[in-house]
Structure formats: structure tokens, C-alpha cells
Amino acid sequence: MNIKKGDLLEFEIEKYAFEGKGIAKVSRDIFFPGQENDEEKKYVVFVEGSYPGDKVKAKLLKIKKTFAESKAVEIISPSPERVNAECNYFGTCGGCKQQDLKYSSQTKYKQQQVEEIFPRMGGLKDFEIEPILPSDIIFHYRNKMEYSFSDKRWLTIDEIKSGEVVDRNFALGLHIPGMFDKVLDIKKCYLQSPVSSKILNLTRDFFKTRGVSIYSTKTHDGYLRNLVIKCSHNADDLMVNLVTSSEDDELMKEYSSYLLKDVPEIKTIVNNINIKKAAVAVGDYEKVFYGSGFIYDYIGNYKFRISANSFFQTNTFQAEHLYDTALKYAELTGEEIVYDLYSGAGTISIYISGKAKKVFAFETVESAIADAHENALLNNAGNVEFITADLYKSFLPIVNENSIPLPDVVIIDPPRSGMHKNTLSDVVKLQPKKIVYVSCNPTTQVRDIKMFTESGYRLVKIKPVDMFPHTYHIENVALLVRDK
Numbered sequence: 001m002n003i004k005k006g007d008l009l010e011f012e013i014e015k016y017a018f019e020g021k022g023i024a025k026v027s028r029d030i031f032f033p034g035q036e037n038d039e040e041k042k043y044v045v046f047v048e049g050s051y052p053g054d055k056v057k058a059k060l061l062k063i064k065k066t067f068a069e070s071k072a073v074e075i076i077s078p079s080p081e082r083v084n085a086e087c088n089y090f091g092t093c094g095g096c097k098q099q100d101l102k103y104s105s106q107t108k109y110k111q112q113q114v115e116e117i118f119p120r121m122g123g124l125k126d127f128e129i130e131p132i133l134p135s136d137i138i139f140h141y142r143n144k145m146e147y148s149f150s151d152k153r154w155l156t157i158d159e160i161k162s163g164e165v166v167d168r169n170f171a172l173g174l175h176i177p178g179m180f181d182k183v184l185d186i187k188k189c190y191l192q193s194p195v196s197s198k199i200l201n202l203t204r205d206f207f208k209t210r211g212v213s214i215y216s217t218k219t220h221d222g223y224l225r226n227l228v229i230k231c232s233h234n235a236d237d238l239m240v241n242l243v244t245s246s247e248d249d250e251l252m253k254e255y256s257s258y259l260l261k262d263v264p265e266i267k268t269i270v271n272n273i274n275i276k277k278a279a280v281a282v283g284d285y286e287k288v289f290y291g292s293g294f295i296y297d298y299i300g301n302y303k304f305r306i307s308a309n310s311f312f313q314t315n316t317f318q319a320e321h322l323y324d325t326a327l328k329y330a331e332l333t334g335e336e337i338v339y340d341l342y343s344g345a346g347t348i349s350i351y352i353s354g355k356a357k358k359v360f361a362f363e364t365v366e367s368a369i370a371d372a373h374e375n376a377l378l379n380n381a382g383n384v385e386f387i388t389a390d391l392y393k394s395f396l397p398i399v400n401e402n403s404i405p406l407p408d409v410v411i412i413d414p415p416r417s418g419m420h421k422n423t424l425s426d427v428v429k430l431q432p433k434k435i436v437y438v439s440c441n442p443t444t445q446v447r448d449i450k451m452f453t454e455s456g457y458r459l460v461k462i463k464p465v466d467m468f469p470h471t472y473h474i475e476n477v478a479l480l481v482r483d484k
């Protein structure tokens, strides 16, 4: 009998694969009867929701020539590396997919992933991989949470079993993985501080009792889109940013007073108005309803202003270790010209400014650059210059037109999609002695580093820094040097 999609099979999980899936290796003829079995090259089955050491029953989702995809439906015998997840929404929510794996195993597998991906995907060898730096704090570590409103509430198995009558037309929480219009109604989240959950619940109560409409991703009608909460970790600041599809000042004023009555520690409340259809929690413009519209936090001894739409590393505690690693790799003596590409609110530039002669920071988001100017003043970093540049295009004309001196070191920290090839080839043309590449996506980082190594650079070392406990996301710092 041929095995087909939807069938249930038992597997023993041997390995951990990219993006947190387990791998089972089976004889080929189980899937393709009559085909020759190669003991060296077994057939690979990826099993979502499993870890090495598990024996599971899994449902087959896809069967290809070289591999199959499946999802665990029953853990027959658990891996000794499993632990009980703290969160009630675990298993349904897309937030922390690995809360049921020991933290020491999470970092062990992230390290293994880095060791495998760089040689396998980039053909890179003869470089050092330093041990991963674990996060000291593994719960409540995020300083920013972005919740969504939805008129399509998704229920957990427990919510269904409880028999309780629920209003499925109102949800405020996190998305179900892969289903962008379905949202779990979350009351307590382990990623951000308890006060964040309090704001989440107050916000739901306020709008639900008033019958305020939710923006529909289908019809594009409705008011409520996202709730973004930012809290500083090394200061007592809290920001609430309600993202809506239109303006309603009276409602925002009422909401602000309602929140402040119960959470007086809130420092600022803003309303981002997003009139675009795209499901992003960034407004076309912003209105401030309480406070200054900014909060402040510290990374190491440096103080930073954070606005609603500028990027700030989401794990403040680990950001210091990440920046220390980048600084160590850059080996600055105080004589160097440094370029900081994708500089956000100028945090890396300012963090390293005391060790460089001059830093030139390049970024495209205007509000981030405005924060960066303010941050340079706050930290007396007079040797940092901020330049507006879209690094999707060549930035060499900006360097030439402004007679910016050539860099000794280039620090790169791009978004998940990595570098555009124009930017990459510009960096090569600038011929810095060192490139320090910080990335939250090893796949694009390997792709880009491979191109650097084909253009006269050598990969020296990499250090993973765990910025995202309980998720499979990996952050690395890599050092490349120009070959003589």
C-alpha cells in the first residue's frame, strides 16, 4: 500500500532542523516501495512539533522525492529534553514555539544550526564558530509586543472543551501561525512584562464594551488594527501605541484616561493611523494623546530615545551583549572611520562611538534618524553623523557627493531580508579592512557572506547571541577581513 498525504505514521526523531522541526530518517522504500534503499542516504521526514529523542505519531502533509513534511499529532514517548510549557496558549500561539524544550537544549540546537548552515549553504569553511551566548532572562524578555485585533477569534483546544460561550467576533492577541486573519485572544503573555498583559486586557475591555469595530483584512472596514506596547527594561518607561485605520480623537482621549487610571506608570500614549491595506503596525502618521510620544531605555551606559516606529533591539538585556560582541570583533583603536549600515535609532553607532575616530550611520526611516540625532545628543556622541540613505539602492553617490571619508570598518545590521546586492557591492568597492555583520537571519547572512568571500573577504569567526529564547530565531555576529 502506497503511503499518501494525510496518513499517520510513527517516527523516531534524530535531529533538529532549521526553524525548529524534528528530523526522522527512514528507509526510502517505506515511501516508495520497490525503490532501492540507500543506507547512507535515508529518506528525510521533517516533523513539526517534535524534538530529537521523541517518538511521535505524525500526520503527513507533503510527500516529495527527497523529503516529506509532517506534523506531530501524538508524542508516544517524549524526549528527555522536553519540559512543560508555562503558557496556556502554547501549541496554538505563534509566539514562543519552543517553550516545551529545555533552554540549554534550545541554545545547543541553535549552535548546531549555525555550525551546519554556513558550510552547507555557503560552502564556507576554515572559520571559527564561537559558543552561543545564552540569554540570562528567558521569560518577559521582550521590550516590544505587537498585538492584533481581529474579528475572527481562534480558540485553543481548552477554550473549545470548556464549553463556555465566547464571542468569536472580537479578539486581541497574537496570530495563529500561517493564518493572518485568525487571532488568539490572549490574556497573559510570557514574552513581555506583566504590566503589558494588564494593558492588553484593559484595552480589550474598553473597546469591546463600547462595541468599537475591528478592521477587517477582507473588507478593509473597521477601526481597530493593532496594539503595540513598548516598555523599557533599564528604566521605568512604558508606551502604548494604538494603531487604527482612521482618527477618532474623542475615543482616543477616553481610552487614554481609562488606561491611565489603572496603569499610571504609562509614560506616553500615541495613535498611529494606518490607512494602508497592508497588515503592518506602522501608521501613515501619528497623534500623541499623552506624554511626549517617546520613551527612553539604556543599553549599557548609553541612554536611547525610542519612538513608536523606530527599530530598537527587542531584548534590551541581550542587546548589550550583542553590541559588545560587535565591538570586540571590530577591534577599534580610536583611529578608525566606521560606517554603521542600517543604523536604526543610532544605537550601535553611539555604543561604539567612544572607541572610533568617527562613525557615519546610514538609515532610511526618518523617525529612526530623528531619534538617532536625539540619542547622539543624549550621549554626547559628537563624532557620529547620521545620513539618510535607502540601502536598497547604491549609496556610493551619497558617500562621494558628501566627501565622506572611506571606512576602515563597516558594521552591517540589515533587516531579515539581508543586504541588497547594490549595497553589498558598494561595501566591497569601499574596501574596508573589516566587516562586522550582525544578522537575525542566518539564511540571508550566509548568502551575503558568501558574496563577500567571493569578492576578496575572508570569514574569520561567528558568534551566535541568543536574542529570542523559546523561538527558533537565531542572531549571529560575524567578522570578515579583507584578504591582502
Ligand SMILES: C[S@@+](CC[C@H](N)C(=O)[O-])C[C@H]1O[C@@H](n2cnc3c(N)ncnc32)[C@H](O)[C@@H]1O
Pocket: 311, 312, 313, 342, 343, 344, 345, 346, 347, 348, 362, 363, 364, 365, 368, 389, 390, 391, 392, 393, 413, 414, 415, 416
Ligand atoms: C535589524 S534593524 C538594525 C537597527 C540597529 N542597527 C539596531 O541595532 O537597533 C535594521 C534596520 O534597517 C533599516 N532599514 C530597512 N530597510 C532599509 C533600507 N532600504 N535602507 C536603509 N535602512 C533600512 C530599518 O529601518 C532598521 O532600522
